[in-house]
Amino acid sequence: MLDLHEIQSTVLRLRPAPYVGSHVALRVDNPQGGRELLRRLAPHVDSATNWWKPANAWLSVAISYAGLEALGVPQASLDSFPEAFRVGMAARARELRDEGVNDPKNWEKLFGGGRIHIGLNAFSDSEEKWRRVMTMARAQYDGLSGVTVLDVQNFGLQPGDRNSLGYKDGIDQPAIEGSGVDPLPGQGRPIKAGEFILGYPGEAGVPLPMPQPEVLGRNGTYVGFRKYQSRVGAFNRFLHANGKTEAERELLAAKLVGRWRSGAPLTLAPEADDPALGADPHRNNDFNYASDAQGRKAPFGCHIRRMNPRDTELTRLTDVNIHRLIRRGTTYGLPYDPNALSEADDEVERGAMFLFISAKAMATMEFLQQEWIDDGNFIGVGDERDPIIGRQDEGATFTIPKAPVRRRCHGLETFNVLRGGEYFFMPSLSALRWLANLGG
Numbered sequence: 235m236l237d238l239h240e241i242q243s244t245v246l247r248l249r250p251a252p253y254v255g256s257h258v259a260l261r262v263d264n265p266q267g268g269r270e271l272l273r274r275l276a277p278h279v280d281s282a283t284n285w286w287k288p289a290n291a292w293l294s295v296a297i298s299y300a301g302l303e304a305l306g307v308p309q310a311s312l313d314s315f316p317e318a319f320r321v322g323m324a325a326r327a328r329e330l331r332d333e334g335v336n337d338p339k340n341w342e343k344l345f346g347g348g349r350i351h352i353g354l355n356a357f358s359d360s361e362e363k364w365r366r367v368m369t370m371a372r373a374q375y376d377g378l379s380g381v382t383v384l385d386v387q388n389f390g391l392q393p394g395d396r397n398s399l400g401y402k403d404g405i406d407q408p409a410i411e412g413s414g415v416d417p418l419p420g421q422g423r424p425i426k427a428g429e430f431i432l433g434y435p436g437e438a439g440v441p442l443p444m445p446q447p448e449v450l451g452r453n454g455t456y457v458g459f460r461k462y463q464s465r466v467g468a469f470n471r472f473l474h475a476n477g478k479t480e481a482e483r484e485l486l487a488a489k490l491v492g493r494w495r496s497g498a499p500l501t502l503a504p505e506a507d508d509p510a511l512g513a514d515p516h517r518n519n520d521f522n523y524a525s526d527a528q529g530r531k532a533p534f535g536c537h538i539r540r541m542n543p544r545d546t547e548l549t550r551l552t553d554v555n556i557h558r559l560i561r562r563g564t565t566y567g568l569p570y571d572p573n574a575l576s577e578a579d580d581e582v583e584r585g586a587m588f589l590f591i592s593a594k595a596m597a598t599m600e601f602l603q604q605e606w607i608d609d610g611n612f613i614g615v616g617d618e619r620d621p622i623i624g625r626q627d628e629g630a631t632f633t634i635p636k637a638p639v640r641r642r643c644h645g646l647e648t649f650n651v652l653r654g655g656e657y658f659f660m661p662s663l664s665a666l667r668w669l670a671n672l673g674g
């Protein structure tokens with residue numbers, strides 16, 4: 235069993251449905267102010283104890299490398315963090331394939347320059363409880379000398395709980411050994427906890443390297459934060475260019491993701507949407523790809539088959555269980571609009587912000603970006619990229635296997651543009667107190 239009382243609740247607790255919340259970005263101007271903030275916040279940060287029981291609202295705290303420096307963490311300890319975390323997400327742009335429109339030079343000013351030191355994440359299942367948790371959070375940092383609020387990004391409250399391209403999301407998550415809950419049908423075998431939380435054996439049988447001292451590293455984890463702007467006009471234009479009727483467009487939208495917008499997987503509902511299936515957590519993820527070896531239901535290149543190929547035969551022998559991430563996706567801005575078709579619609583403030591959580595989040599994100607998002611050879615679709623999150627060059631295509639001949643859709647664009655991101659460390663509750671008490 236994991237030390238649930240030590241692990242921050244966001245690591246294990248699922249995003250509620252419906253949900254509402256905020257990501258708050260803070261800067262530490264002097265170590266005393268930063269430590270005082272952590273001292274004040276620590277009692278309000280929920281642990282993962284009973285994470286499977288519905289909760290009202292909770293708060294988590296994550297700290298960037300620049301934040302650890304600003305808090306005055308000793309150099310020997312700073313040096314014990316992995317290189318990619320130390321240099322930050324923007325400096326790893328090449329490894330992450332964050333190029334062209336996604337290049338850090340095009341990001342929102344907030345991101346990329348080591349500006350964000352502390353990230354607070356507030357999740358809630360109702361507007362009223364969100365207001366309450368934010369009032370409590372603000373009481374800790376507003377007016378606190380030595381700490382500056384850089385930005386507050388609110389998310390959630392989307393009609394029908396759909397994401398920025400109109401899909402139900404947040405369905406599949408990796409099952410984690412020792413987390414206290416049996417996997418749901420289709421979740422796969424529980425993965426060793428050390429893949430997600432520091433201090434426990436991983437899939438290779440030994441714990442991953444942990445930041446030092448042990449009180450700082452154990453029960454902590456890493457978070458890759460990514461903010462995307464959804465180009466809803468471009469997405470809809472692609473559907474219209476390749477689908478004459480509403481039914482054809484909805485099928486194409488399902489083929490791009492591997493699920494209908496309701497969440498129903500194409501492997502179980504290949505011909506028509508089945509909203510009851512999409513809504514049922516005991517059935518909506520209960521599939522593998524054995525019955526779809528040709529990709530005629532879920533195309534090989536669709537988003538979910540790339541992001542979790544399950545039992546798909548890959549061109550290179552790969553253990554898919556070591557490339558999983560816990561996803562806390564959140565949708566912000568105006569809701570998806572199926573009638574938005576203009577270029578002006580691409581600029582409307584709406585999209586998704588993600589927390590990707592794992593004990594090796596940096597390495598996993600770099601692997602995913604290089605091999606499974608920005609390339610298609612691993613799954614036999616040549617140099618096609620992920621149709622949802624890939625950065626597309628002119629002439630990009632999406633292939634739908636079909637008998638007697640496959641269909642190739644043209645005019646694929648970059649539907650989600652990266653607006654910024656950062657790597658964070660999400661410490662245990664003991665580590666939060668250790669950080670708060672640095673310097674005596």
Ligand code: HEM
Nearest residue numbers: 399401402403404405406462491538541542586602623650
């Ligand atoms: C705005 C950008 C994105 C959109 C609109 C999007 C949309 C979706 C949707 C609709 C699903 C299916 C429902 C579910 O299982 O939750 C899904 C699943 C998934 N997505 Fe994304 N996604 C986005 C970005 C990303 C990114 C950046 C990653 C990883 C680097 C990612 C990784 C995954 C994974 C791992 C799954 C589950 C696949 C499975 O286990 O079957 N997504 N996404």
